[in-house]
Amino acid sequence: MSMCVCVFLQALYPSPEEGWQIYSSAQDADGKCICTVVAPAQNMCNRDPRSRQLRQLMEKVQNISQSMEVLDLRTYRDLQYVRNTESLMKVVDGKLKVASENPRSLNPKGFQELKDKVTQLLPLLPVLEQYKADAKMILRLREEVRNLSLVLMAIQEEMGAYDYEELRQRVLLLETRLHSCMQKLGCGKLTGVSNPITVRASGSRFGSWMTDTMIPSSDNRVWSMDGYFKGRRVLEYRTMNDFTKGQNFVQHLLPHPWAGTGHVVYNGSLYYNKYQSNIIIKYHFRSRSVLVQRSLSGAGYNNTFPYSWGGSSDIDLMADENGLWAVYTTIPNAGNIVISRMEPQSLEVLQTWDTGFPKRSAGESFMICGTLYVTNSHLAGAKIYFAYYTNTSSYEYTDIPFHNQYSHISMMDYNPRERVLYTWNNGHQVLYNVTLFQVIKTSGD
Incomplete structure (x- = not known):
């Protein structure tokens, strides 16, 4: 019996060091090799130790900058206080000199006045103590800046003599290569779903969030739509990081309210179901206008045929x-x-398939590579239970578990550009990575 080896794949896909896994441990009924290629997770550059060092350095620089601002404000405030007491200090100093040169000249009245003046100067003592503490902090900051400089020099030597623009271009080329390799890998069958990754907790129990699903796309914006009916407010965040922090967003007010949570952004436009109708609307974000709307003939609406959780x-x-x-x-x-x-x-509807699966028994569903995957519940214990293949007009029952961490999923959609599942889970925005199994049969025996 010959051993299966997928040597030819090594030329097609990057090395395991870059996160790709190639398996060749099985044969089909005809004795031909079955090769499985698992694509790496996105944002590989984030795992680079040098990138982590740079992020840590940036955080340290930010902390130092904040400390310097605090020192600057405190020093300015205390300096003003010292200047205001400068004349008082001169008076006290003069009277002390006179008293030391001629003790008899200090009568009870003069002694009381001097005592009062000194009392007025007592609040200056904590200010001076703060100056001493600040001086120690400045020494620590100076040492920290020196350490940062040494680390930066070491990273620069390790990375070579590249300027920022050259490094940025290299990162873009690597990302392009990754996407190109993933496209060469093509479509596959869903075999696994990762543990949930909670990105943010925001909004009500029901809603949807998404990024552009068009391939290829350089659009990094994130959109959020809270609620499942009569909503019109769409929040657009510049990046995923901004969405996570809830900052740098603009608002779109849709001309028509939406129904449900089954919205999708495709090539810069939002596609959604108009409230109390079976009309699909295409809303273009940049022009802030409706480009087209069309009735989905015969489609139920207004909770006639919802998923098991309802919500239009x-x-x-x-x-x-x-x-x-x-x-x-x-x-x-x-x-x-x-x-x-x-x-x-x-x-326009190009082609239609009847899956035979009752929609009210489905928790949610999503498409991957022309296959519809259906969950059997929106609650805890849910699993991916059914798959319908449009390329063969056939179906099968599946048993793919996933962790429904917050026990109520009201939106679950696949993003082909990032190869992840976006979910809205009881007011939490959650991601799942997916594992796609691709079978490549070799021409050998």
């Missing part, structure tokens, strides 16, 4: 590697989930 989730819009999709159901389909692939510009 009759129509669920999503995107994957193959484009834009609508997941819904109709009366002629007896409440079973219907999948329609849509033309993004006109919202």
Whole structure:
């Protein structure tokens, strides 16, 4: 029996050191090798020890800057106090000189006046103590800056003589290579879901959040839509980091309210279901205008055919590697989930599949590589229970567990650009990494 070896894949995909895993431990019924390629997690550069050092240095510099600002304000305030007491100190100094030269000249009245003046100077003592403490802090800061300089010099020597722009271009090239490799890897079958990664806790129990799902896209914005009906307010954050911190956002006020949480951003536009209708609206963020709207013929709405959690989730819009999709159901389909692939510009339905799975029994669903995956509940203990393959018009029951950490999922969508699941879980915005199994049959025996 020959051993399966996927040597040819090494030329196609980066090395294991870059996070890619290639397995070749199985054969199919015909004796041909089955190779599995697992893509790495995104943002590999964040795992670079030099990047961690640089982030730590930036945090230290920020802390030092804040300390210097505090010192500056405190020094300015105390200096003003010293200046205000300068004349008083001169008076006291003069009277002390006179008293020391001629003790008899200090009568009871003069002694009391001198005592009063000294009492007025007593608040200056803590100010002087603070100056002593500040002087020690300045010495510590000076030493810290010296250490930072040494570390920066060491990193610069390790990284070579690249300026910032050259480094930025290298990072962009690496990211492009990663995306290119992932596209060469192509589509695969979902085999696993990671532990949840809580990005933020914000908003009400129900809502949705997302990034652009178009491939390729350099758009790093994040959008958040709180609530499941009659909402019109969309918050747009500049980056994921801004979203995490709840800063640097602008507001879009939609011309028509939304229903459900099944919204998707695709190529700079928001696709959503208009409240109390089966109309799909395409809203362009940059122009702040509706580009097109179209009725999804026969689709139920207004809690006629929602997911098990309700929430006007009759129509669920999503995107994957193959484009834009609508997941819904109709009366002629007896409440079973219907999948329609849509033309993004006109919202015309291109093709439709009846999955045979009752929508009210589904917790949530999402598309990956033309396959619809359905969860059996929105509550704790949920798992990915059903898969429908549009390329073969076939289905199977699955058993893929995932941890429903906050026990109430009201939105779950796949982002093909990042290959992660976005979820809104009981007021928490949560990510899951996914593992896709790709079978590549070799031409050998």
